[in-house]
Amino acid sequence: MTKPVLGITMGDAAGIGPEITAKTMLTHPGLREQAAVVVIGDADAMRAGAQHAGLDPAAVTVIDDPSAASNDPTIIEVLQTGPSLAHVPVGDIHPDAGDGSYRFVVEACRLAREGKIHGIVTAPLNKAAMHAGGHLYPGHTELLAEQFDVKNFSLVLSAGDLYFFHLTTHVSLRQAIEGITPERTNNVIDLVAAFCRALGKPDEAIAVTGLNPHAGENRLFGDEDADVLAPAVEAARARGLNVHGPLPADAVIPQAVGGKWNMLIVCYHDQGHAPFKAVYGDEGVNITVGLPVVRVSVDHGTAFDIAGKGVAREASLVLAAERAAALSMGWGEVWHAAQAGE
Known part of the structure; x- marks a missing residue:
């Protein structure tokens, strides 16, 4: 394997996740030289996010498996996870968006356990929306720990x-x-x-x-x-x-x-x-240190106040993807060292 495969979870469809993901995928071609990148999320929300970011929504395409990704920097390849979120309004807490953000993370963990992706990169989710969607986790970190059944993280x-x-x-x-x-x-x-x-x-x-x-x-x-x-x-x-x-x-x-x-x-x-x-x-x-797969996230939230306005900066998500690409190939050593230290 010359490049790791990264899965970017789209985050909350009502927040800035779709547009910063679109910017990351379409305006930073150098990222594709470091890793093959797919989006785990909703194609309709990604098309809306691309449009909000001033990018071509037609660049969004759906694939069935990470192995089918072309890693073409002019397109956004999405693993459709669950029903469409096209009806979710931008900028408001919505239970369907919260449920979607939960599903995307769970799917990313499944793909990682099966060895189909080598790193998880997370766009922001909204905890209140996730709770409204019926998933009572404090945040990404605790959900990921449960999915991988780890205690020390x-x-x-x-x-x-x-x-x-x-x-x-x-x-x-x-x-x-x-x-x-x-x-x-x-x-x-x-x-x-x-x-x-x-x-x-x-x-x-x-x-x-x-x-x-x-x-x-x-x-x-x-x-x-x-x-x-x-x-x-x-x-x-x-x-x-x-x-x-x-x-x-x-x-x-x-x-x-x-x-x-x-x-x-x-x-x-x-x-x-x-x-x-x-x-x-x-x-x-x-x-998140203590998981069997590298997970790197942005260090900001869903920013409902600016969602859909095209002004959200993607810099943290790009950096997260770059760090995941750099760490993923040697993450097995981190995992084994962490296990040995327990």
Whole structure:
């Protein structure tokens, strides 16, 4: 195999997913030199998305199997997954769009399990729409983990060589605090270490952020850093891992952006997402580490407010596809290293 086959899931039909997917497929021909790319979604929604993006809707064609893809950069080859979503209005939550976005991911996972695609690239879905469609998942990451039956996984934001692993993600702040347990902290530290080994960097330094201000300031601002995070770091260091922390988040995150750390474990969603998106914007992607197949996503949402207006930027989706293409060929090493670390 000289090129990996990537499946781009179209995301929510009412959001910007179809138009940024159309832009990615038709205006970035260099991507096809890195991978064969198919869209897993709905042909009618893709035609509408192409039209909204100022592109030719006739470029959308339906194929039955990834092996039938020509990878012609002038066309968008779609694996039709479920009934047409032509009736879904742009810019509003719709249960059929939510159901569709769920189906696209499930189909991508099936194709990956069968070896027909080698990487999954996800355009954004809308969680409220997915829930309205009857699928009560917190987001992509948890749905993918269930489909592949994995327990130890992490949402990872990445820009270049910088990776932000997350102890918790799509839960309330109260639930996040409860979810930062010794077991979870140890599991994620081992997952990062496995990822580093697979990248050929077994001695890479790993920083763990504190949960509380000033990493608890010797218990002045909470006990979690001393009682949960610090013992997990000490245990990891005893296993020979190059782990440091817990370190105050307001200090260590700027240090990571400045290049001192490439591997960072943050405690909860906004502790990682807010500074990462503020600094990197379209230059960042979302990788799920812990799955048997590479999955890379945009680091933004469905943007209902601009959907259908042709102004949505595809830069993050293009970068996600490029990262998936680059990682997919060696992802088996990441998976095996992660399994060995469990």
